[in-house]
Amino acid sequence: MAALLAAYLLVRSPWPLGLVRTVVAGLVGAAAALFACWLFGDVWNVFGIDLTATTRMWVALACAGIGLAVANLWGSRWYRVVIACVSIPVFLLAGAAGVNMDFGAFRNVSEVVQSTPYRSMPTARLHGTAGVMPQGLLASWRADAPLPAHGKIGTVHIPATASHFRARDAVIYLPPAALVPNAPKLPVIVAFPGQPGTPAYMFTSGRMGAILDAYAAQHHGLAPIVVAPDQLGEPDRNPMCVDSPIGNSATYLTVDVPNWIRSHLNVANTPDAWAIIGYSQGGTCSIQLGGGHPELFRTIVDISGELVPTIGADTVARGFGGSTAAYDAAKPLSILAAHTPYHDTTAIFAAGAEDTKYSGFARAVFGAATKAGMTTKLIISPGTAHDWHTVLYVFHRTLPDLASRLLGSKA
Template identity: 50%
Template sequence: MFDWLLAIRLDRPELLVWVGGAAVLLAIVLLTGRRTVRGWLTMLLVASGGALLAYATAWLLGDVFDVFGIELTPVTRAWAAVGFAGAALAIAAIVRTRAWRVVVASLAIPAFLLIGAVGVNQDFGEFATVRAALGISPYQSFSALPAARGTTTTWQRPADLSSEGRVEHVDIPATTSGFAHRDALVYLPPAALTAHPPALPVIEAFSGQPGEPADLFASAGIAGILDRFAASHAGLAPIVVVPDQLGAPDRNPMCVDGPLGNSATYLTVDVPAWISAHLPVSASRTDWFIAGFSQGGTCSIQLGAAHPGRYGGILDISGEVVPSIGPTTIAQGFSGSATAYEAAAPSAILAAHTPYADTVGVFGYGSDDSRYGPGVRRVAAMASAAGMRTTTFVSDGTAHDWHTVHTVFERALPVITARFGLA
């Protein structure tokens, strides 16, 4: 009944025109009747105070206390200022005014805050639809697939091939690791949905932290990118499995086996074992990539570099130079062992496995990501020095956000699929 509402796109540029127009209209209504210079100045000061409060809050949370773990962009700060300024204006309009304006102002307070939130969301790219913003999953449960028959080079496209792939959720058991986890998501290209699928390449990918597996689909839109690739390659595209490397949105086991959970074993033993047993995938290491964004990018270089016999390629988007949960990293994540912490750094892992005879390393970051971008370049240089064949992509005009993930993944896919022999 409400599918149309849930399907409303929150990532369309034209939405900003509508919400911007709504903000102006609401402001005009609230300012109507202010006939004196003093009245206008009062409202201007109130709105300015609201905007300054927004900037101060962003500075404290983003720059001083680093609550978000990323640098808030000027665009995000500006939209927060719009929301706070409008809300302050509405609150001031309630005082000593007519009853009808009190009603309008009361409705305008949440409306202005919503307008600001829409602008911030467009800048960061977190929620693509109302459905995603409400946390309602559109994905069906995983259904068993036929075993692989033949290879991608011998496979013939059937007449009834689907035009789109499918995303399904599944519980991948932590048989060996015992790691507490949430459901994984699996993207199946059209070729995987046929009666006789070929042995397909696979990408094991991770979202960031805080986050969940769905973010790579709902926020980064990788299913659409893969569908477009499949449409021009006779239905062939890599299968993408997105397991939960965190356990909960606010957790970060740092992709190691430790006090916070045996994340590394879950991701490199349990998940690959399930993939091989339940999906039509190739057994060759050259057909396996490991990928991730932010904390997930850190995981991809840690695990991919540590297991070159399992993964033939790595995609690190905006990852860290070292795994971290702040000042308590060593105490909580490594039982106080500085030696164990140092061994978990990508630099140490790369040094321990140098030289890499046949591993592809793909790296990416946003041009406006001043915090993580330099680190990505540094890790890419270390990977290249260790023998990996590296490629780096820079997403112009984006920062540490899902726009970067979308752009880098789209640009990296030809490199990845060339490795798979699908290009």
């Protein structure tokens, strides 16, 4: 529709001055868009990532279309003005859809307008006593009743009892094996999206539920339980997974959330059965919390994480009370050095091949983790950037092996 409208606004322009005016307006719109991408993305780094050529192209095309429409608002008949006005939201929507395709964030409009498309899951049905997971679970466990074809995804409220952190509802995934009588104790994956974001993104954009359902279908319904708590508080807030004036995010994620999981879900209670996974800001959290708490997590997946936690120029002032020492201590490399040597900890670092900045971060933290004694792996996703295409590439290649590792954990 956008292409047809653009063609109409061009072809039907009065010749020759009207056509020249319309073409110039479109070129000015495209040039202004590219300048804005350069200014906000490259100079001011507002988004914290490098904008890809594809994203810049779609923004330029949308603004070029708007330029065409604006040029047709003057000196045109009334119906042409109406068509020009209708064209503007169509051009904007087409550009947004193109950018979304580049980032791989949303599959449909519902996911755009709904921050959490999942229903509340009654916790009374989830109670279980945490303890030791049986050894050889994959080989020995079989359900006493027919298994559901798919796992269940829903929202739960995890109280901030110790931290008083203002967290949004978490989203959890229960595999088929967790939904039958006499369910076994299962391993846990704690997962974080990036910022801005909501916990649901790990299942809508990241497809964790679908990937683990496919694994469970081949392993007697067995797969890890996934808990995606809120590490942000609000989409536009970044507490940096530390305790600070912005919020006691670290205490919430390492005390309140694990306590709730143990008291409400039938899970294993050994660190080798717990993993922590994150993307972008969530990836930074995964290495901060996983590296800082080996007593909780023995498996870490950091996808496109940052080299240091940051909220911009006032990071130290707002997040660390002006203490440079406290800020330095919260950096992933500092955390890894402070807890060296690690024993029986596996860490996977990943980034998109087109994501020059974050692939550099991944290599740096990968090297430090290897030096600290972790069993490490570096994954570079071909042809992707700082986007959910990278996440999906990594999930498809790591979650099945990760599930087998966690289900095979020893007591």
